[in-house]
Amino acid sequence: IQTAHVRIVEVGPRDGLQNICDQVPTSTKVELIRRLRETGLRTIELTSVVSPRAIPQLADCREVMDHALVKTLLQNETGGLRFPVLVPNVKGLDIAMKCGVKEIAVFISATEGFSKANINCSVEDGIARASDVAGLATKAGVAVRGYVSCIFADPYDGPTPEGAVLHCTRSLLDAGCYEVSLGDTTGIGSPSNVHSLIKYLISNGIPLEKLAGHFHDTYGQAVANVWEAYTCGMRVFDSSVGGLGGCPFAPGAKGNVASEDLVYMFHNAGIHTGVDLPKLVEVGDWISRTLSMTNSSRAGTALSVK
Numbered sequence: 321i322q323t324a325h326v327r328i329v330e331v332g333p334r335d336g337l338q339n340i341c342d343q344v345p346t347s348t349k350v351e352l353i354r355r356l357r358e359t360g361l362r363t364i365e366l367t368s369v370v371s372p373r374a375i376p377q378l379a380d381c382r383e384v385m386d387h388a389l390v391k392t393l394l395q396n397e398t399g400g401l402r403f404p405v406l407v408p409n410v411k412g413l414d415i416a417m418k419c420g421v422k423e424i425a426v427f428i429s430a431t432e433g434f435s436k437a438n439i440n441c442s443v444e445d446g447i448a449r450a451s452d453v454a455g456l457a458t459k460a461g462v463a464v465r466g467y468v469s470c471i472f473a474d475p476y477d478g479p480t481p482e483g484a485v486l487h488c489t490r491s492l493l494d495a496g497c498y499e500v501s502l503g504d505t506t507g508i509g510s511p512s513n514v515h516s517l518i519k520y521l522i523s524n525g526i527p528l529e530k531l532a533g534h535f536h537d538t539y540g541q542a543v544a545n546v547w548e549a550y551t552c553g554m555r556v557f558d559s560s561v562g563g564l565g566g567c568p569f570a571p572g573a574k575g576n577v578a579s580e581d582l583v584y585m586f587h588n589a590g591i592h593t594g595v596d597l598p599k600l601v602e603v604g605d606w607i608s609r610t611l612s613m614t615n616s617s618r619a620g621t622a623l624s625v626k
């Protein structure tokens with residue numbers, strides 16, 4: 321009997337922390353990674369190797385990657401375990417590879433405004449840069465995941481044409497990305513937008529099994545968007561414990577869909593995630609208290625007061 325399952329990409333240690341102003345100690349970041357892995361999560365994005373001026377919070381990325389506990393995870397990255405690290409350029413790739421990273425994620429925007437703000441170049445230059453990085457990584461045996469940001473709208477430019485998302489997705493797949501995560505960076509999209517975009521991409525030749533969903537929750541649509549994408553056939557979703565997350569270059573955007581909410585929803589539907597929900601709820605409760613932040617996971621909050 322085939323059981324339905326989804327793959328969760330936990331982005332808490334990267335997307336979840338990158339927008340927090342107060343410096344989170346390296347030891348807390350490593351402990352977060354350790355606790356997340358204990359829940360059964362098999363893909364955890366560890367950090368990003370980006371300009372420390374752009375994202376001061378992750379300036380300690382080398383210390384995170386070089387920590388004994390993280391080193392052990394990286395060394396045992398087999399059998400479906402993945403610990404990707406976000407990189408914007410060849411410099412980031414080199415540093416990540418020196419630290420023993422076996423998977424990277426490259427990122428581009430479908431829109432000019434966010435591309436300029438986030439990575440200081442045009443969409444086409446972003447595609448060229450990401451393609452160079454992906455080519456070098458692939459040659460070195462490092463797996464590459466891709467992100468396309470602003471799939472529905474850009475914080476500066478307004479609505480995004482579906483054709484722009486298609487162009488970026490195709491470019492990343494052509495560059496060797498094994499999967500492209502579609503980012504609703506501003507969290508503005510609703511299920512109808514998700515449905516329309518997925519159908520459009522499929523009808524233009526993008527294989528559904530190469531797509532993942534990355535929904536921010538600004539308008540409270542993220543869980544609904546995940547479910548809509550699931551019913552369209554998508555099986556890989558990015559989420560963040562406690563609903564942490566956001567990007568300093570997308571002002572006002574809220575965190576990612578909370579991992580607890582997503583796991584709760586899938587388990588209720590009999591869909592396997594491989595994640596122990598009570599353990600995940602404990603991690604969400606712990607990290608929210610440790611960072612003195614309100615836990616944005618509704619399921620997490622409900623389950624931790626029980």
Ligand code: HMG
Binds near residue numbers: 468502
């Ligand atoms: P730039 O200023 O055009 O480039 O930045 P640069 O090459 O002149 O570099 C500027 C400085 O950064 C230099 O240092 C470089 O050495 C250093 P200085 O000489 O001035 O002291 N630098 C680096 N340091 C460490 N690691 C590196 C690196 N590269 C350069 N890899 C750049 C261009 C792309 C570097 C910069 O804009 C940047 O780092 N941007 C990243 C911004 C970012 O991380 N945003 C958040 C992640 S994306 C996101 O959240 C969306 C996502 O979640 C999906 C979604 O929600 O849509 C993925």
Ligand code: MG
Binds near residue numbers: 503536565
């Ligand atoms: Mg994001």
